[in-house]
Amino acid sequence: DTAVSQTPKYLVTQMGNDKSIKCEQNLGHDTMYWYKQDSKKFLKIMFSYNNKELIINETVPNRFSPKSPDKAHLNLHINSLELGDSAVYFCASSQAQDLAGHGYTFGSGTRLTVV
């Protein structure tokens, strides 16, 4: 069983389109995240949800809208895609009250290419 699964793995789309990436975790974690990895490999947090509530929004354009129907799912919808949105998007999960300070469990990533 995959702990954090993202779909699709690859996504190629034209500028101006709207697309969604789905993420599901079966670890029982209460917090989920979206990270963006740019062409220089830099990983930056975009959003964090705790029990379906948005807790981190890192100055991401409002064309990006995360949606969490329940604590096991965090989807990312992107409107009016631009060339600069091309990147690898990683979903991750963790336990918020994580006294042991464990790291996050990451999905395998979604490579988005905007043409």
Next chain:
Amino acid sequence: AQKVTQAQTEISVVEKEDVTLDCVYETRDTTYYLFWYKQPPSGELVFLIRRNSFDEQNEISGRYSWNFQKSTSSFNFTITASQVVDSAVYFCALRRKGGKLIFGQGTELSVKP
């Protein structure tokens, strides 16, 4: 503010050489956690190690070892007798208690046969 710096962008070694990846962090917290992740060419992020701020013991796992020094705010990673399969991008990361995971810029390691 929290920050992680991996000054080495790319490192190239020949198989069987030892290699050390540097990581320097900044934080005002007294409780925090440090991590190393590996990203092989296939793209996934693989967890390697976690260390909390109260545990400065060095750790060895096979050919991998980690040196945590609070005095210099460093958490360096050494691969002994490197192999081609070690070729990957390695990320150091920092997390305050209950906070978000912040990554360094990554070091791309290339091990040539």
